[in-house]
Amino acid sequence: MLAPDRMLPTEPALRGIAREIHQQTARLPVVSMHGHVDARLLAENRPFTDPAELFVTSDHYVVRMLVSQGVPLEQIGMPAAHEAVAVETDPRAIWRTFCANWHLFRGTPSRYWLEHELVDVFGVPHRPSAETADAIYDHLVAMLERDEYLPRALLDRFDIEILATTDSATSTLGGHAALAREGYGERIVPTFRPDGLLHPTAASWPQSVRRLAERSGIDIAGYDDFLDALGERRRTFIAMGARATDHGHLHADTTPLDHTDAARIFATALRGEVSERDADAFSSHMLFEMARMSVDDGLVMQIHAGVLRDHNAEVRRRFGPDRGFDIPVGAEFTRNLRPLLEAFGREPGMRLVVFTVDETVYSRELAPLAGVYPAMRLGAPWWFLDSPHGMRRFRELVTETAGFYNTSGFVDDARAFASIPARHDLSRRIDAGYLARLVGEGQLTLDEAVETAIDLAYRLPLEAYARRSEHAVSSLGVGADAYR
Template identity: 60%
Template sequence: MDPGRVTLARPLTLDDDRILPTEPHVRSVAREIYAAVRDLPIISMHGHVDAGILARDEAFPDPAQLLVVPDHYVTRMLVSQGARLEDLGVLRTDGGPVETDGRAIWRRFCAGWHLHRGTPSRLWLEQELHDVFGVRVEPSAGTADEIYDVIADCLARPEFRPRALFDRFGIEVLATTDSPLDDLADHRAIAASEWRGRVVPTFRPDALVHVDRPSWRTDVERLAEVSGVGTTTYEGFLGALRQRRDHFVACGALSTDHGHATADSRPLEAGEAEAIYASALAGSVTPQQARAFAAHMLFEMARMSTEDGLVMQIHPGVARDYDPGVHELFGADKGFDIPTPVDFVRGLRPLLQAFGRHPRFRCVLFTIDETTYSRELAPLAGVFPSVRLGVPWWFLDSPYAMRRFREATVETAGLYNGAGFVDDTRAFASIPARHDVARRVDSGFLADLVGRGQLRLDEALETAVDLTVTLPRLAYQRQG
């Protein structure tokens, strides 16, 4: 960020045709398609919003804590230009000093506004500021305090509490991402309240299946406590995981979530799995054994999905916490994650051979390695009835990447082997903006098919609705 940068105050306006095709006739068709979906309910089945926000329904503390601090899409761009996470209010694991003045954090964010030009974050943030909070001036060093005051005034009003915004956004269902060790008290509190918003947990067992994690043995002991099933043996470990899955189902869960480094799903012989588990408990597991056990557990999680019907989301291919210093000081999910290539075809073959045509199995495959769309994922979704394509997410959650995804997959997988858009966000207020971008991209893509004579307009209108609400509802139904 350039502290000496001086810009004139500019109005914040939204082009209602943003992202739509530029060719006049196709844009006209895209407008008609988009009008049919822009106000449809939001099905948010893969995200990281804290359920406690909606359970407590307390006012958001300040603009920075709502829009900057929890959003690693925002902080990573600022960090790439020299900002410090501490100065952006990101908490340190050691309890060390960080900026706590929301206005100071907001000023740093606004001073770096130009850094987001051309990014999807800019699209989301502009729509949040303009549509949710009524901001009419573009962020900059000179307008930071004015905008902060406008948003802070909104946040003090009851119509900007989390549940009121949930209803205003038109969210039909919101899925959170939760550890098997979580008692899901916040979800139970929401379900027991008079508020009718639907918030469901998602079972994310990664921390328990990667046996070389430093905290793994402590986590396994905790698993025994919360499940009431002993975990001193491998069979007990599996039983404890099944109990937790049952608990999640009882609290409304529809899916599981798996963020392995690779797509490897090779199962182990029972004796070998038991031996590796015993080594892990003894603290002597090797990296090779840990990788083999993680692959085996991906297979076992698929087997468990055939038993309880939870939809299995698989999104491998990320070198997580790439900078160990940042991970040590700030913990996981702070923006230092880097995409890596994935071999889905060989990796998932054992899993799909065993369960790919099972009537109670459904898996949604995500990637941030675009080269796999047409070569691997679309062909898999185009033949296995259990497989659905997850749309671009994370690093690919952008208009250009979404368009490339449609172009790369439609000819092999069609439009009906997808699972709908997922926002993958921790930033609650960005949910409607992210879904709106996806709806605009799909409207433009379908309009282009109409313009090329590949679809009738009535088909395009029907398909747009299906991509927006019908497919995610179907894809995330518990199976069986």
């Protein structure tokens, strides 16, 4: 059984207040506005393949922890491209490896999420270990064969009001089209992610441009055609229900180029002759252009900056991307975002949500920026900071400058579908504890703390990612009793 007061303050007086606050948010619907669940999972609505796929190989937090302790990627089912290397294909064997290494997750948010999933969602009666691995595996297999554990049934059980996926700008959106035909078009929506098109030195860039031309129906002979094709794809995404764009750049530089320079760099990139310096300048310029397009079409712009992707080139070459080797770097936002914010930061139609994994910029840069530019909101603690203490530090570092209402509320960035309710539960508990402290210190009344907790968990993400027509009239602070 999970401890009912887990992650709430240990001080008795504050724990009682936090418990009361959390009770008002625990059963709120889940608003999951940024994640990486594949829409096809819900469109096909097939049973999950096996416990190893559901809990281990689909979760890069789990993968990277196992790898950090010397477990070969092949041992947990990751094949090496073009190599005749033995790969474990038995999901039970992969599960045994995971359970035998359960102790590695002590003190990590992964442990919290996994326990929540195993106990609360699947009713597992044993703690994972080498000795209990087979019993847990058999229990999970029996659960996954039941209709109530199909993806859509879990979508309802988790009370996910809206789920945003993240989709390449050249995606066919076939899964979303199928879902829309079955009435899920307003509930499961795509997010426009054009990263593969905005970095012209990427090995796949020429193919990405060709696919963009095919998907948009626009022959891309030059830079203006490129912009038109991106605009056309954004319109397609909007027609499919998209609320936002997503940009995972190494740096948050948004310095625009003169149109002539942008066209010149694009032309050299098409010829395969672009320099690293010009490519970086073009990527920064395109962030500015994406902001301009967001002012025009109303898509919320999300920037995730400060992560060096695929730190190990050999792992990327052998096993592909997203194998846990993405490492944070120092981030700078004050100067890098200045061109974008000077141009669009006070535009009524612009909404920018900024995420970071560099805590040093929370109080020095991001909170002051969000605390003055109406268009900007701070995204929730992301990736390595999506943790109990990371969430607490976020509140402590940004609230006094930016307040609560210049943040996006909680978004989960989940890849593992079954972890979504666990992530939201953790966030709600941490916020309940932080707000309880403000009540205990006399900074808030209990009713204010409850209303703020509801806003952070539910209303703020709905408002931050609302369509432009909905964004014009905010419901914040109205009718809080309806959600208690």
